[in-house]
Amino acid sequence: MLNVEEQVAVLALPFKYAPFLESVNKRGLALRDVVCGTFAIGWFGEKQDKRLVKMQCFVTGETVNLYMRPIEGITIVADMEAVEIVEYEDRVVIPVPAAAGTEYRASRQLPPYGPRGKPVVVTQPEGKGFTFEGNVVRGYLSELFVPYMDPSEEWYFKTYFDIGEYGFGPYSSSLKAGIDCPHNAEYMDGYYANGAGSPFCCVTEEVSLVVRTVANSGNYDYVFDWEFKTSGSIKLSAGRTGTLEVRATDYTNAEQMIGDQHGTLVAPNTIGVFHDHFATYHLDLDVDGPENSFVKANLRTVRAEGCTTPRKSYWTVVSETAKTEADARIAHNEGPRASFFCESRRKTRLGNAVGYRLIRSGAAATALMSEEDYPQKRADYTKKGLWVTPYHKSEKWPSGVYVDMSHGEDNLAVWSMRNRSIENTDIVVWYTIGVHHVPSQEDFPLMPMLNMGFELRPYNFFEHNPVIGTQPFGKH
Ligand SMILES: [Cu+2]
Known part of the structure; x- marks a missing residue:
């Protein structure tokens, strides 16, 4: 497993690596807007004697949605034990997608706005209908x-x-009342090695009892629910939201794309x-x-x-x-x-x-x-x-x-x-x-x-x- 600390250590490397600085410069990007992520390299039949990881970088600038602005065409391989870049290739320059239209924060949206939702209130005037008592399943x-x-x-x-x-x-995400879980939810802390505890699990009643955790896996956010119904039924669901993992391309219209494709122009x-x-x-x-x-x-x-x-x-x-x-x-x-x-x-x-x-x-x-x-x-x-x-x-x-x-x-x-x-x-x-x-x-x-x-x-x-x-x- 890649732990957080060693990923953070290698993520600093490109910013001190001359060929990468040159690649950023060549693309006309400001280095202060560039952020990088680590990607497990998998295994493709080769002999391995080092713990390697690949890196891909993105551009923030006028947006927080960095995953929509990948810097394409560069391969960076780092050795996690030696904390050094061991392979670098700048193969091709592809335009970085524009920041326009990538903003998703409600506070930053501009008119014309969509319809406004009406408030929903969940109340339990007689208090909660459950108590915690060990494991169920x-x-x-x-x-x-x-x-x-x-x-x-x-x-x-x-x-x-x-x-x-x-x-x-x-x-795992810290859950916020009224956003991640209803106001009547009760929270439980999670504890992990090398990490501080924070509320990571909530339990709430919506006729049935729902136990929820949320994890951010890179660009994706996963919402895991275990819903315990009074009928004895347990519904398990894995919800996906967050952002796509996108690839930068020269295409600006779907009609330009012919032949074998690996994705949709979004x-x-x-x-x-x-x-x-x-x-x-x-x-x-x-x-x-x-x-x-x-x-x-x-x-x-x-x-x-x-x-x-x-x-x-x-x-x-x-x-x-x-x-x-x-x-x-x-x-x-x-x-x-x-x-x-x-x-x-x-x-x-x-x-x-x-x-x-x-x-x-x-x-x-x-x-x-x-x-x-x-x-x-x-x-x-x-x-x-x-x-x-x-x-x-x-x-x-x-x-x-x-x-x-x-x-x-x-x-x-x-x-x-x-x-x-x-x-x-x-x-x-x-x-x-x-x-x-x-x-x-x-x-x-x-x-x-x-x-x-x-x-x-x-x-x-x-x-x-x-x-x-x-x-x-x-x-x-
Ligand atoms: Cu998906």
């Missing part, structure tokens, strides 16, 4: 793989493992590059105790032969309990299937196995890079949407422990090759929600929030609908 977001689809010199390596390479903890001289978001959740669900099994509820069409009615067909559920890991590696496009669920050996009074099911949402993209491509090897678990492993305390992060410059030798797909038994044991479900992001002009200069998620829902867990019998609001 052991689950967390374990990796976020974001590969970009531009194979050019300055972009090919941009295949981020946001959690394994950078971590989300150090980049502003003059600005291409929003195609990419994916694969968010992998580690879900250690203990449904009525740790010993669970994973069941696939497959739907099968049956021809209604020999029936006395005119119907020709119907579908039915053919359940299949996964015995080993291989039985539970599931691609998102496999089906048709009613659901997957984890069940315990305990039964309801009616004799159904007690369980929780996982309901997929529309965010079911799977990796489209070829299997021999290096970023894909490092994240080959993204070829499947769901994996089940027996719980093992060292298997926490699906892309491995040492993700920066990893070769894909220690990851979920590798562990799962042992094909261990997963029946009636403490199992972990690894579920990946995926989106292929084809940017559009609405994503500029700041993207509206896009949510992707899934739901964990009781499946014969209760004897009947648990909401029946709860008192309506305000009734005593």
